[in-house]
Amino acid sequence: MITSQKASEIILNNTENFGVEEIPFLESLGRILKEDITADRDFPPFNRVSMDGIAILSESFSKGIRQFSIEGIQAAGSEQLELKNTANCMEVMTGAVLPKNTDAVIPYEQVIIENGNASIQIDEVKHLQNVHLQGNDRNKKDLLIQKNTVISPAEIGVFATVGKSSVKVAKQPKILIISTGDELIDVSKNPLPHQIRRSNVYTLVSLLERLKIKVQTEHITDNKPLLKKKISQFLEDYDVLIFSGAVSKGKFDFLPEVLDEIGVEKLFHKVKQRPGKPFWFGKKNSKTIFAFPGNPVSTFIGCLKYFYPWYKKSCGIDFQNQNKAILDNDFSFKPELTYFLQVRVENKNGKVYAKPIVGKGSGDLANLADADAFIELPDNKYNFKKGEVFPLIEYR
Amino acid sequence: MITSQKASEIILNNTENFGVEEIPFLESLGRILKEDITADRDFPPFNRVSMDGIAILSESFSKGIRQFSIEGIQAAGSEQLELKNTANCMEVMTGAVLPKNTDAVIPYEQVIIENGNASIQIDEVKHLQNVHLQGNDRNKKDLLIQKNTVISPAEIGVFATVGKSSVKVAKQPKILIISTGDELIDVSKNPLPHQIRRSNVYTLVSLLERLKIKVQTEHITDNKPLLKKKISQFLEDYDVLIFSGAVSKGKFDFLPEVLDEIGVEKLFHKVKQRPGKPFWFGKKNSKTIFAFPGNPVSTFIGCLKYFYPWYKKSCGIDFQNQNKAILDNDFSFKPELTYFLQVRVENKNGKVYAKPIVGKGSGDLANLADADAFIELPDNKYNFKKGEVFPLIEYR
Numbered sequence: 001m002i003t004s005q006k007a008s009e010i011i012l013n014n015t016e017n018f019g020v021e022e023i024p025f026l027e028s029l030g031r032i033l034k035e036d037i038t039a040d041r042d043f044p045p046f047n048r049v050s051m052d053g054i055a056i057l058s059e060s061f062s063k064g065i066r067q068f069s070i071e072g073i074q075a076a077g078s079e080q081l082e083l084k085n086t087a088n089c090m091e092v093m094t095g096a097v098l099p100k101n102t103d104a105v106i107p108y109e110q111v112i113i114e115n116g117n118a119s120i121q122i123d124e125v126k127h128l129q130n131v132h133l134q135g136n137d138r139n140k141k142d143l144l145i146q147k148n149t150v151i152s153p154a155e156i157g158v159f160a161t162v163g164k165s166s167v168k169v170a171k172q173p174k175i176l177i178i179s180t181g182d183e184l185i186d187v188s189k190n191p192l193p194h195q196i197r198r199s200n201v202y203t204l205v206s207l208l209e210r211l212k213i214k215v216q217t218e219h220i221t222d223n224k225p226l227l228k229k230k231i232s233q234f235l236e237d238y239d240v241l242i243f244s245g246a247v248s249k250g251k252f253d254f255l256p257e258v259l260d261e262i263g264v265e266k267l268f269h270k271v272k273q274r275p276g277k278p279f280w281f282g283k284k285n286s287k288t289i290f291a292f293p294g295n296p297v298s299t300f301i302g303c304l305k306y307f308y309p310w311y312k313k314s315c316g317i318d319f320q321n322q323n324k325a326i327l328d329n330d331f332s333f334k335p336e337l338t339y340f341l342q343v344r345v346e347n348k349n350g351k352v353y354a355k356p357i358v359g360k361g362s363g364d365l366a367n368l369a370d371a372d373a374f375i376e377l378p379d380n381k382y383n384f385k386k387g388e389v390f391p392l393i394e395y396r
Numbered sequence: 397m398i399t400s401q402k403a404s405e406i407i408l409n410n411t412e413n414f415g416v417e418e419i420p421f422l423e424s425l426g427r428i429l430k431e432d433i434t435a436d437r438d439f440p441p442f443n444r445v446s447m448d449g450i451a452i453l454s455e456s457f458s459k460g461i462r463q464f465s466i467e468g469i470q471a472a473g474s475e476q477l478e479l480k481n482t483a484n485c486m487e488v489m490t491g492a493v494l495p496k497n498t499d500a501v502i503p504y505e506q507v508i509i510e511n512g513n514a515s516i517q518i519d520e521v522k523h524l525q526n527v528h529l530q531g532n533d534r535n536k537k538d539l540l541i542q543k544n545t546v547i548s549p550a551e552i553g554v555f556a557t558v559g560k561s562s563v564k565v566a567k568q569p570k571i572l573i574i575s576t577g578d579e580l581i582d583v584s585k586n587p588l589p590h591q592i593r594r595s596n597v598y599t600l601v602s603l604l605e606r607l608k609i610k611v612q613t614e615h616i617t618d619n620k621p622l623l624k625k626k627i628s629q630f631l632e633d634y635d636v637l638i639f640s641g642a643v644s645k646g647k648f649d650f651l652p653e654v655l656d657e658i659g660v661e662k663l664f665h666k667v668k669q670r671p672g673k674p675f676w677f678g679k680k681n682s683k684t685i686f687a688f689p690g691n692p693v694s695t696f697i698g699c700l701k702y703f704y705p706w707y708k709k710s711c712g713i714d715f716q717n718q719n720k721a722i723l724d725n726d727f728s729f730k731p732e733l734t735y736f737l738q739v740r741v742e743n744k745n746g747k748v749y750a751k752p753i754v755g756k757g758s759g760d761l762a763n764l765a766d767a768d769a770f771i772e773l774p775d776n777k778y779n780f781k782k783g784e785v786f787p788l789i790e791y792r
Contacts, residue, residue: 025583029602043762046589052646075618075648077578079590093646095579095690097590108645137760144762152792153602154764157692160595161761165584182473183491187421188561193442194475194493199556206425206549222471249504250448250489252471294491296553326746350722350785352746364533365557366439366540368550389746396548 003379004305004338007271007279011306014267015314016286018239019171025159028151030212031169032315037145037155040162042135047098049074051130054089054111054118055102061125068118074099089118098131105130148316170315173239175215177204178231180246180255181294182222199365200244200292200299207303207395211311222252232262235287242307245294248278255291256280264289272379273338276302296365301340301374304393325354325375325392331384338379342371345394354392372396397666399775400701400734403677406663407702411710412682414635417567421555424547426608427565428711433541433551436558438531443494445470447526450485450507450514451498457521464514470495485514494527501526544712566711569635571611573600574627576642576651577690578618595761596640596688596695603699603791607707618648628658631683638703641690644674651687652676660685668775669734672698692761697736697770700789721750721771721788727780734775738767741790750788768792 002010020034049055056068068089074081076095083090083101090099098105104125111118138144144158151169159167184198185191201217208215216238220230227246234241246255247269256269264284271279276298280291288310292302312319325345333339343354354375359367373394377384384390398406416430445451452464464485470477472491479486479497486495494501500521507514534540540554547565555563580594581587597613604611612634616626623642630637642651643665652665660680667675672694676687684706688698708715721741729735739750750771755763769790773780780786 026598026601029605039762041587043760045587045592052644052649073647075578076646077580077591077618079588091647093648094644095577095592137755138762142762145765149765150792152765152768153599153606154696154761154767154791156602157595157599157696157761158765160583160598161593161692163583163586163593181491182471184473187556187559190559191437191441192475195473196441196491197557197559199553202422202556203549203553205422206552209425210549222473248448248490250472251469251487252489253448296557300550300553323743324746347719347748347788350720350748350788352743352748359533364439365550365553366435366534366538369541369545369548369554371550372548392743392746395550396546 001270001272002268004271004273007268007281008306008309010267011281011310012313014283014288015310016173016239016288018173018314020168021171022166022168025156025164025167028159028167028169029153029156031151032317033145033149033151033155033167034147034170034316035168036143036147037158037162037164039138039140039142039144041140043137044132044134046080047134048132049092049094049096049098049105049130050132051105051107052094053092053105053107053130055083055092055099055105056089056125057083057086057102058104058125058127060086061104061120066120068120070113070116070118103127103131150317172213173311173314174237175208175213175240175242176218176234176238177201177215177242177244178218178220178234179244180220180222180227182252184219200294200296203296203300204242204244204303207300211308222246222254224254224258227254227258228262231258235262235284239287241287241289242303243289243291244299247280247291247293259289259291272336273340274335275340277337279306297359297368300368301393304374304395305340321391321393323392323394324389325352325373327375327384327386327388327390328353328355330386331356331377332382333377333384334382336379339377340374341377342367343373343375344371345373345392352392354390397668398664400667400669403664403667403675404702404705407677407706408709410663410679410684411706412569412635412684414569414710415567416564418562418564421552421560421563424555424563424565425549425552427547428713429541429545429547429551429563430543430566430712431564432539432543433554433558433560435534435536435538435540437536439533440528440530442476443530444528445488445490445492445494445501445526446528447501447503448490449488449501449503449526451479451488451495451501452485452521453479453482453498454500454521454523456482457500457516462516464516466509466512466514499523499527546713568609569707569710570633571604571609571636571638572630572634573597573611573613573638573640574630575613575615575640576618576623578648580615596690596692599692599696600638600640600699603696607704618642618650620650620654623650623654624658627654631658631680635682636684636686638699639685639687640695643676643687643689655685655687668732669736670731671736673733675702693755693764696764697789700770700791701736717787717789719788719790720785721748721769723771723780723782723784723786724749724751726782727752727773728778729773729780730778732775735773736770737773738763739769739771740767741769741788748788750786
């Protein structure tokens with residue numbers, strides 16, 4: 001049995017490249033950018049008026065002129081005008097090009113306008129005041145966003161600004177999520193006393209939706225020939241198979257032997273952790289198989305702890321979860337296993353506290369709805385004190 | 397001019413209820429639940445075997461029996477079997493119903509099975525060991541998820557478990573996002589020297605996509621009669637209008653007067669903050685109008701700081717942003733305005749640090765892509781010291 005740390009290492013050494021696709025920029029939120037985005041022109045692209053008011057030549061002010069006849073209006077979106085007489089001024093609007101022969105903007109709050117004349121009410125006018133100079137923010141060809149960035153609304157705005165109506169993003173792997181177990185029935189059905197409804201596949205669908213991955217789901221009964229036939233086919237059709245169930249020691253936990261028989265290489269089976277110990281991971285050529293134990297919390301943490309980083313690294317992000325939280329209650333856990341403790345997280349004055357939400361065992365799905373994260377307690381100790389700091393895995 | 401705090405107060409006192417709709421559970425991720433979710437049966441619904449192994453009557457073990465003849469197999473998903481002879485055992489699988497006449501499960505690791513007999517290799521067997529008792533996690537009718545919860549993958553799993561194939565969620569408001577400004581052109585077009593591309597509407601589309609709100613967008617040129625005609629129509633068709641631009645002091649900033657003329661009540665115009673000072677907010681009956689200044693950072697922070705909490709409260713969540721961060725560098729800002737400082741956030745050992753990413757002004761959209769949050773610096777001081785703690789608004 002390997003440690004959780006070793007399991008992560010093996011998984012991250014077995015990533016795959018799914019290539020790149022070009023999509024409309026407005027559909028790219030949450031995807032991973034696969035090209036550098038550079039400025040197509042200077043920003044601002046011209047000497048830009050940054051206050052509504054009047055533009056003058058500051059030299060005229062220095063010479064003692066305080067009252068300026070208004071020659072015209074320079075609106076945002078209009079071609080640059082020219083001030084013909086530098087003893088005059090031009091009304092200018094925020095976002096407009098600064099008129100030729102002017103070099104300073106005085107806001108409306110500091111002038112009185114009467115009968116086509118603007119009287120300046122302040123004692124100092126500086127060269128280039130209230131002018132946002134061409135190229136001040138960024139110059140043409142400057143790198144604005146680096147390749148391998150997760151696209152947020154900020155990036156969407158930058159794409160629009162530089163005219164990237166379509167962008168290159170990491171192509172999503174084709175993923176199938178498969179539940180096993182004869183006790184499972186459909187969500188819409190009424191279970192017999194010995195049956196329960198399928199839930200893990202849907203939790204996984206949602207966890208992957210967060211990564212903007214659209215997945216298919218399947219259910220296979222605990223029937224070895226059927227499993228063999230179906231999985232062989234799925235390996236042809238998908239890049240990744242994620243299983244929930246059939247990896248433990250039960251008589252009908254056929255998955256490890258079936259995967260072996262159809263030529264999938266086992267990279268490990270069983271991890272020193274709770275929940276989720278019987279986790280199985282393997283590959284067949286470029287196809288990757290995550291087989292999580294069937295209980296709800298094992299599948300949930302398995303996806304967050306192992307699949308997410310694998311996916312991110314596969315798409316080019318060197319993801320290292322640096323988030324940590326401060327334990328808010330003493331807690332003890334004896335077995336020599338990494339323990340994923342469910343917690344509720346609270347930010348108090350800039351410090352992240354984690355309060356244990358102790359469920360009734362790894363089958364207690366409702367406990368996941370009471371908590372909002374896991375903290376990862378190492379396997380080399382068993383008393384965890386209030387105030388100690390541990391890695392944090394959030395899911396809200 | 398009102399303070400940012402007062403602006404928030406007014407906005408939160410002017411929320412709207414958009415009602416409730418029922419949608420397929422698997423489409424509800426990120427939506428706001430509008431019904432309590434209760435357990436439809438006990439969880440587990442039966443005395444559930446929690447290890448693969450054998451089930452016995454512990455009394456038989458107490459009487460000295462160590463070798464048990466295997467009577468049969470109780471698989472997960474099969475009706476409950478009965479152990480006929482309590483000197484025998486039954487093989488049992490994780491997730492199966494505990495067979496009648498048994499009360500303890502011994503895992504395969506602790507028995508040797510040969511010729512149809514299981515020899516127990518341990519010295520103690522406890523009543524109910526490795527049995528997950530019916531109702532241990534939750535009882536029928538227990539409240540599992542409260543109304544007004546934002547739905548995460550954990551809730552999706554609970555919906556599936558209790559058979560909620562459709563769920564009631566807060567209906568989304570119908571929202572239109574409108575840009576103004578004659579300098580703006582389409583993303584796919586090549587700007588003339590005095591033009592720039594529309595970007596704010598798309599940033600807003602993405603910010604609202606995060607809330608699972610699908611919106612429409614429009615552009616109106618700086619033409620007063622046209623603005624009047626179009627906005628009147630939009631107020632009929634939408635619950636919320638979000639504007640970007642035309643709220644400052646410019647000659648073509650027609651929006652405040654147009655809104656006034658068509659009977660929209662101004663609740664405030666101008667907030668003591670930077671960026672985003674000319675922010676205008678008002679209502680006409682049940683219709684709500686957010687009009688943000690046209691520069692990219694003003695619109696961005698306006699949506700996060702004012703629209704997000706308004707939306708959440710409208711949908712029933714008493715949202716109070718408690719997140720804070722520790723300033724990582726000294727910073728000073730003189731004007732008596734609340735300053736929304738762009739920062740990059742880092743979790744170091746459970747503490748959230750915010751490093752200022754100082755852009756070149758509120759027009760510097762690319763700076764948003766370099767940062768990942770804002771911190772809110774109060775208007776009553778101007779020197780902010782490393783180590784001080786301020787409210788945090790994250791957007792990644």
